[in-house]
Amino acid sequence: MRGLVPILCAVALLCAALPARAQDDNDVDAFARVIVAETALRSGPGVSHRVIYRAHRGDTFLIQGRAGAGFWLQVVLPDGRVGYVLGDTVETVGAGPGAPEGAVKPGFFAPPALQEAHGGFALCGGVFDRDGYVEFKPALVLAPAVSVEPYIGLAMQTDARRLVYGLGASLDLAPDWAVAPYVTLGAGGLRDQPSANLKQKPRNFFQARAGGGLLVSLRWRILFRFEATNTIVFTEDSYKNVQSYIGGLGTYF
Numbered sequence: 001m002r003g004l005v006p007i008l009c010a011v012a013l014l015c016a017a018l019p020a021r022a023q024d025d026n027d028v029d030a031f032a033r034v035i036v037a038e039t040a041l042r043s044g045p046g047v048s049h050r051v052i053y054r055a056h057r058g059d060t061f062l063i064q065g066r067a068g069a070g071f072w073l074q075v076v077l078p079d080g081r082v083g084y085v086l087g088d089t090v091e092t093v094g095a096g097p098g099a100p101e102g103a104v105k106p107g108f109f110a111p112p113a114l115q116e117a118h119g120g121f122a123l124c125g126g127v128f129d130r131d132g133y134v135e136f137k138p139a140l141v142l143a144p145a146v147s148v149e150p151y152i153g154l155a156m157q158t159d160a161r162r163l164v165y166g167l168g169a170s171l172d173l174a175p176d177w178a179v180a181p182y183v184t185l186g187a188g189g190l191r192d193q194p195s196a197n198l199k200q201k202p203r204n205f206f207q208a209r210a211g212g213g214l215l216v217s218l219r220w221r222i223l224f225r226f227e228a229t230n231t232i233v234f235t236e237d238s239y240k241n242v243q244s245y246i247g248g249l250g251t252y253f
Helices: 004-026
Strands: 030-034 038-042 051-056 060-066 072-076 082-086 090-094 119-128 131-143 146-156 160-172 179-194 203-217 223-234 239-252
Touching: 051 082, 060 082, 119 146, 119 223, 131 160, 131 239, 146 179, 160 203, 179 223
Parallel strands: none
Antiparallel strands: 030 060, 030 090, 038 051, 038 082, 060 072, 072 082, 119 131, 119 239, 131 146, 146 160, 160 179, 179 203, 203 223, 223 239
């Protein structure tokens, strides 16, 4: 009898889980499909809230719920944000065998928010000429594929600090892809600042760089950047090639 007790308990748990599993399998996700030429998705249920996304006819969004005031639906945007759409501008459809094209749940990856973004930034770390390096890159988005990116970085050497700064531009080769390659160009200056205990004067150089990398975009507008760059550090009578490899986090907004 003692040996039957664990078996009976397992059978009881299995029987209790089966109806719940069957209920989950029968659940159908509801989606809102835009039926007008264009509609605004807002940060809250009402026209007084700011517009965070503009959807066009045929765009489809997962419905999370219905707001209490007025006929507003709470939906999930492709980048993971939550927005509100007026119910008169959409039709509700279910995700099943007859679901329309595009009626899918937002995944872990999402295209970067370059279509409606105006700016962004990235904070990266890695190596510059085999020294530890950190770099901050704000961005001004001119078009979905083109951004102006000033940059400032700091490399720590054993006997000096290197300040790297300049103005760059980035070209995204596939702005609608969640994992997309990009190329970047930049030019500016480099300042070698010796440590305080060394009686050496700071040295200033010019620098120009070119490189590329991968932009990996997740939901919630989280970006990972991985970049390899070749930098030419030069003066009027000398030059040196320096490689840098960095990676970090960023966002577009």
